[in-house]
Every structure is written in C-alpha cells, then in structure tokens.
Amino acid sequence: MKSNRLLSAAVALCVGLLMSTAALADSIQPLGTGTFAELKSGFEGKPFVVSLWSVDCLPCRVELELLGELKKEDPEFPLLLISTDTIEKREEAVYILEEYGLESIPSWMFADAFIERLRFSIDPTWHGELPRSYFYAADHSFKAHSGILTEEKLREFFPQ
Amino acid sequence: MPTCLMISNRMKWLLSVAITMLLTMLLWSIDATAAESCQSLRERSAGQQVISIHCGGAPSATVDADGRLWAAFVQDKHVYVTRSDDNGGTYTTPVRVNSEPEDTEYNGENRPKILVAEDGTVLLSWTTKTSPNFTGEIRFTRSTDVGKTFEPPRTMNDDGLMTGHRFDSLFLTASGKLYLTWIDKRDLDASAARGETYPGAAIYYTVSDDLGETFTPNFRVSHNSCECCRIAMAPHGDDEVAILWRQIYDEHIRDHAIAVLGEQGDVSGLTRATVDDWFIDACPHHGPTMVQAAQPGQYHISWFSDGNLHSGIHYGRHDMATGTTENIIQVDGTPGAGHPYLARYDNTLYMVWKGFNGMASHLQLMRSQDDGATWSAPQTLFNTEQASDHPLLVTAPHGVFLSWSSEEFGYLFTEISSDEKQ
Numbered sequence A: 001m002k003s004n005r006l007l008s009a010a011v012a013l014c015v016g017l018l019m020s021t022a023a024l025a026d027s028i029q030p031l032g033t034g035t036f037a038e039l040k041s042g043f044e045g046k047p048f049v050v051s052l053w054s055v056d057c058l059p060c061r062v063e064l065e066l067l068g069e070l071k072k073e074d075p076e077f078p079l080l081l082i083s084t085d086t087i088e089k090r091e092e093a094v095y096i097l098e099e100y101g102l103e104s105i106p107s108w109m110f111a112d113a114f115i116e117r118l119r120f121s122i123d124p125t126w127h128g129e130l131p132r133s134y135f136y137a138a139d140h141s142f143k144a145h146s147g148i149l150t151e152e153k154l155r156e157f158f159p160q
Numbered sequence B: 001m002p003t004c005l006m007i008s009n010r011m012k013w014l015l016s017v018a019i020t021m022l023l024t025m026l027l028w029s030i031d032a033t034a035a036e037s038c039q040s041l042r043e044r045s046a047g048q049q050v051i052s053i054h055c056g057g058a059p060s061a062t063v064d065a066d067g068r069l070w071a072a073f074v075q076d077k078h079v080y081v082t083r084s085d086d087n088g089g090t091y092t093t094p095v096r097v098n099s100e101p102e103d104t105e106y107n108g109e110n111r112p113k114i115l116v117a118e119d120g121t122v123l124l125s126w127t128t129k130t131s132p133n134f135t136g137e138i139r140f141t142r143s144t145d146v147g148k149t150f151e152p153p154r155t156m157n158d159d160g161l162m163t164g165h166r167f168d169s170l171f172l173t174a175s176g177k178l179y180l181t182w183i184d185k186r187d188l189d190a191s192a193a194r195g196e197t198y199p200g201a202a203i204y205y206t207v208s209d210d211l212g213e214t215f216t217p218n219f220r221v222s223h224n225s226c227e228c229c230r231i232a233m234a235p236h237g238d239d240e241v242a243i244l245w246r247q248i249y250d251e252h253i254r255d256h257a258i259a260v261l262g263e264q265g266d267v268s269g270l271t272r273a274t275v276d277d278w279f280i281d282a283c284p285h286h287g288p289t290m291v292q293a294a295q296p297g298q299y300h301i302s303w304f305s306d307g308n309l310h311s312g313i314h315y316g317r318h319d320m321a322t323g324t325t326e327n328i329i330q331v332d333g334t335p336g337a338g339h340p341y342l343a344r345y346d347n348t349l350y351m352v353w354k355g356f357n358g359m360a361s362h363l364q365l366m367r368s369q370d371d372g373a374t375w376s377a378p379q380t381l382f383n384t385e386q387a388s389d390h391p392l393l394v395t396a397p398h399g400v401f402l403s404w405s406s407e408e409f410g411y412l413f414t415e416i417s418s419d420e421k422q
Helices: A002-024 A034-040 A060-071 A085-097 A113-121 A149-159 B001-032 B038-044 B186-193
Strands: A028-031 A050-055 A079-087 A106-111 A132-136 A142-146 B059-065 B069-073 B078-086 B113-116 B122-129 B136-143 B165-172 B178-184 B201-208 B219-225 B234-236 B240-251 B253-261 B268-274 B287-290 B298-306 B309-320 B322-333 B337-343 B348-356 B361-366 B379-384 B392-396 B399-406 B410-415
Touching: A002 A034, A028 A034, A028 A085, A028 B069, A034 A113, A034 B361, A050 A060, A060 A079, A060 A085, A060 A149, A079 A085, A079 A113, A079 B001, A085 A106, A113 B348, A142 B178, B059 B113, B059 B392, B069 B113, B069 B122, B069 B399, B069 B410, B078 B122, B078 B348, B113 B165, B122 B165, B122 B178, B136 B165, B165 B234, B178 B240, B186 B201, B219 B253, B219 B268, B240 B268, B240 B287, B240 B298, B253 B298, B268 B298, B287 B337, B298 B337, B298 B348, B309 B337, B322 B348, B337 B399, B361 B399, B379 B399
Parallel strands: A028 A106, A050 A079, A079 A106, B234 B287
Antiparallel strands: A050 A132, A132 A142, B059 B069, B069 B078, B113 B122, B122 B136, B165 B178, B178 B201, B201 B219, B219 B240, B234 B240, B240 B253, B253 B268, B287 B298, B298 B309, B309 B322, B337 B348, B348 B361, B361 B379, B392 B399, B399 B410
C-alpha cells in the first residue's frame, strides 16, 4: 500500500518534470496583432526573411527542410518563422521544427483564432496560402512569394 | 474535533451533491438555449465542461424530410450530433458519436459531414488524423434509431495504408445512393516507392446503395489533385453526382476540375472547370462550392483563386455537355475575401462568403433570380471582430439557412430566403 503510494508519487513527479521540460524545450512565442510590427522594428536597417508555415501544409515541409539546411550552413541567416496554427498545436509544431533542426531559431505561432486579422497584420494582400515568404531589404521594402521557397529564390535576395 | 470534522465532511458531501444537481440543471438549460457565444455559456457553467454546438469545432448541418435541423460538431476528440426542432432555437443534448476518442479534424475546409435519409437514418463522415504528417483515415458511421446511438465508426479507405486520406465529402442522391469522396495519397506513396514524382494527391470515392450498411470498393476519380481543399458535390441525374475540386495542371497550376461519378466506379465528363492560371506550389486551403442549375447538366460554381487570369472569388456556370464554364463574374476581389458557398431554392440562387476589412469579418450575401446571369448587390448579414468559421448554406424543404459558427455569436442557423423581396 505504502510502496504503491510512493510509486505513484514518483510517477507523478516524473510526469510533472517531463511536462515542464516539454513546455520549455522550444523557442515559440505567441504572435498577436502588434507582434509583426515589433519584429520588423527589431530588424531596423537590416534585411531579413519571414517564412510562414502551418502543420497542415505539405509544401511547407519542403521549405522547412531547405531552411533547416540553410540555418545549419549559416546560423546567422536572419530568418523568422511564423506558424499560422493556433498555439494549441504547439507540440505538433515543435515536433515538426525539431525534425528540420529549426526548434531553437526565433519562432512565432498565431495567438488568436481570428486568423484574418493576424494575416492582415503581416500583409493585407496575403490570402492565407502557404508556404508564404517575405524578403525584407535593409530599407524594409519587401517582396512576397507564395509557394515553396527555392535556393535560387533565396540567393536572388541574399547573394553570397 | 473528530465530530466537527465528521459534520463538516457530511456538509461538504451535501454541498457537493447540491452543486452537482445545480450544475446538471444549469447544463441542461444551457443545451436548450438559442444561439449565444461559447464564452457566455462557459461563464454560466461555473467551470464545468460545456458540450454544445456553440462551443464545438467546425459544425455542419442538414435538415431532414420533416424539417428538423441536425448538426454535427467536434469537441475533445469526439464527434457530437444534436438536433433542433425549431430551426436552431433550441437544441437537444448532444449525443457522442464515437465512444473512443479520435483526432478528428475540424477546420474550415475539413469538418464532420452529416446527412439524414428519408427513412431517418443519420449518416456521418469525418477525417481522423493518424499522425502529424498528413496521414488520416476516412471514417463513417450511422444511426438507425433517430440519432440515439451510432454504430462503431468504420474506416472507408480500403488500402490499409498509413498515408493521407482526408477532406471527405458526403452526398445522398434523391434515389438514395450515398457517395463518399475524399483526397487520397496512396498513388503518391506508390510513385514515391518507384522513385517517381507525383504532384499532389488523388481523388477517390465509394458508394453505398443501402444507406451505409455496405459500400463498394474505393474508386479513383483523378490523379494529381490539390492536397488540402474541400470537394464540392451536387446531384447529376437521379443516381449520380458531380464533384468539383482543386486540381493540379502542368505540375504547378492549381485550378479546378469537374467530373461525374457513377455508382459502379464509372467516372465521366472529367474536364477542367476553371482556367485561372494560379501558379502556386502551396496549400490554398480554399475549396470550391457547386449547386445544380435549372438546366440539366449545368452547374453553378464558385471558387477562389489568385491566378493570373482570375483573382478573388469568382462565380461561373459550367456546362457538362460542352465542358466549358461561362458567365464568369468576379464576386469579390478584395484581399481577405473568401470561402463562398452556394445554394439554390425556389429558382433563386444564394451565395454567401466572408469579407475582411482589416478589423472585422463581414458575412456577405447576394442573390440571383435569373440562374446566375445577374446578381443583387452584396448585402452584409453580420460583422464580427472575432474569429469565425467559413459560412455554409443548408437547403431545407422550407427555405435556405445560413449555418455559421463564430466566437461572438456562437452557432447561428438563420433563414436567408425569407426576406427576398427586401
């Protein structure tokens, strides 16, 4: 009886520890309607690339693989990853990001179920198709791209 | 001290019984409440779980031969069915359909489907995710006791493969043939095993002529469909259906195809329905809508594209005989506008869709009295500054109803055909 209780206490402790580690193991932050503007100001005078993806988007996986390799080669590459899934899908998103070695780079997830407004806060002309990417120049003029990002496309904007 | 403890324990017990009774009464009364937001239901439930159509994910609805509304929704990995005998004023206590929890998909493009046959058999299909890598199974069940109990769900894809089978659509013809169609990745897997490339997925279907007791083997409709858009269905003759889906052309163009499905697996009239030239290797998550036109073999279709030829929501009339879509009209080209849904009732065509102005979503409606040749100016039915589902239309014996779920209003089932003359 006593050992049973001890065992269940130990199991509970282990489960608790596992859960807290899982919650801390990623670098995903919630994206609200004002977040994207803040992110941009963090890159003032600097170029950067935004890649939008979702756990339900197959072509996005191809793009994530490319971005994973890119970050491996060039850890300083200025990349922001935004998942359009709601934050409840965080575990699934982390699982996917880990698959491509992208779990530790700056990452955001849609924090509100009102996705139309969050999309609008990123780009009013975007219809929601994925993957979607943005190339911001140093002066923050930008070009948008719908569909899988290719290495050529990346090189166009960031020639080596 | 021990006596005091005993009394307090007994009091606690009595109190908890009283609270449980109160909550049960409260929950019962909540089920019988008309459309209201899930948030207000939750506030009134004092922290108890609320199973309600106003809280459930991606509801869909149908109206039976007696004019009663039936709706299906997903909550906590279960599909639930509820009924309303007063056009959505009050709802019965939701019945849990699958006793074992399943990772049931529910979103704008992929939700449980519900139909009720003339004899009262309740028919349901949905997609269950089996991994985070786009695999899923097409599930089907039915109730033969007026929705009181449901048979254990069956998997309808017959390949036994751990691959993608998703985005199911269900249709019952007037003659009682039940068609279930979906997006399937078995051919993609087979091509990959041979080291060949295979753009997109495929469309498959199965048919039942005994209201879901038995089904035919799976039949393929087409290779190279888009992977992530709902399939539209409409009747074709007495026993067949026409389906409209997003199809990949020239490996990178995602426009639409239409075909007629027969009950023995015979696919005819497969042709391109839209030429939008949308070059995109991406998931639009944006499926079409279709209803039969007055002229046999003609269909009213509406779809979204951001192609070189058509951008925004468009409407057109497709003729199966000539294989052409004519009378193409841009419905709404503003950014953020999408997810059209068509219905036809009493020679009037109805189209609803969602617009967005940067702050609020607008639920838009327009009508046509001349089979789609001309349309009324769009009318805004609702505005909301909170999240909302895609709008659906349900055609009942007594009118056309909007079926729409939103954070602000809960689930709305509202007639849109009553104020035609306004």
